[in-house]
Amino acid sequence: MSIEVSSLAPGLLAETPVARVSVLPAKARLSLRARGSAAPIAAALGLGLPDRIGRRAAAGAIEAIRLGPDEWTVLAPAEDAARLIAACAALATSHPHSLVDISGREVTLLIEGSKAAELLTLGCPRDIATIPPGEGRRTLFDGATVVLWRDAEDRFHLDVWNSFASHIAQLLETGCKELAAEPA
Amino acid sequence: MLLIHCPYCDETLPEAEFTYAGEAHVFRPADPSSQTDDQWEGFLFIRANVRGPHYERWRHLHGCGRFFNAVRDTVSDRFLTTYRAGEPRPALATLTEEPK
Numbered sequence A: 001m002s003i004e005v006s007s008l009a010p011g012l013l014a015e016t017p018v019a020r021v022s023v024l025p026a027k028a029r030l031s032l033r034a035r036g037s038a039a040p041i042a043a044a045l046g047l048g049l050p051d052r053i054g055r056r057a058a059a060g061a062i063e064a065i066r067l068g069p070d071e072w073t074v075l076a077p078a079e080d081a082a083r084l085i086a087a088c089a090a091l092a093t094s095h096p097h098s099l100v101d102i103s104g105r106e107v108t109l110l111i112e113g114s115k116a117a118e119l120l121t122l123g124c125p126r127d128i129a130t131i132p133p134g135e136g137r138r139t140l141f142d143g144a145t146v147v148l149w150r151d152a153e154d155r156f157h158l159d160v161w162n163s164f165a166s167h168i169a170q171l172l173e174t175g176c177k178e179l180a181a182e183p184a
Numbered sequence B: 001m002l003l004i005h006c007p008y009c010d011e012t013l014p015e016a017e018f019t020y021a022g023e024a025h026v027f028r029p030a031d032p033s034s035q036t037d038d039q040w041e042g043f044l045f046i047r048a049n050v051r052g053p054h055y056e057r058w059r060h061l062h063g064c065g066r067f068f069n070a071v072r073d074t075v076s077d078r079f080l081t082t083y084r085a086g087e088p089r090p091a092l093a094t095l096t097e098e099p100k
């Protein structure tokens, strides 16, 4: 099968009894960079920004993950993006930072099922077990930088840049079939 | 595969997430135009090429994105320590006694 670059449509990609991969509908994605105390920005966004790399924080439908010492990604419903950017723009002089809308850059895959973690080992060199449920990490998946969110023991989100998405999607699809073909 | 400790993430992770970035503690002269050609050549091109413990830069590219420093034995390929950029160079004696 072939998937066009930049146009991975929401829907099911692969499903077997042990793993299921689908493309999630688009969300607003904001990249936040800030030094010093993040408290004023957290207040403007309306959620506590996590203090350790890999931790997540959520308030309603808005969720943030810390990716680096001065970097967070904020996920929000598309209709909230403009409001969040405006709220933070008011802090531009008192608390210099950068908040950039990167919604169009990535596509999010949902990976779930009893062998979801094993499926990820196909492209991920790090030990998946070191990512506790409720956290996430920026890492590597078969050569592409990805953000892996572990929502539960057997459910993950994977943010993939559009230009790598068709490659990653096809690899996961092949992996699903391989895992399903393994004798139990 | 090598496992490397990122001092920012505070996790020990596979080498594939990292990129090597050359010798550490090489400072760009504050006033390049005051340098002789030999001095400038030294800054740009001349490196220690150590056999043994080597102070070097790494970047956690597929992770937190940060540059940091490491001491790696170029013979055994073992990392003696890693530390954040800007921190002083750890003395070798403290590292070879009890590697982290």
Ligand SMILES: [Zn+2]
Binding pocket: B006, B007, B008, B009, B010, B060, B063, B064, B065, B066
């Ligand atoms: Zn790191």
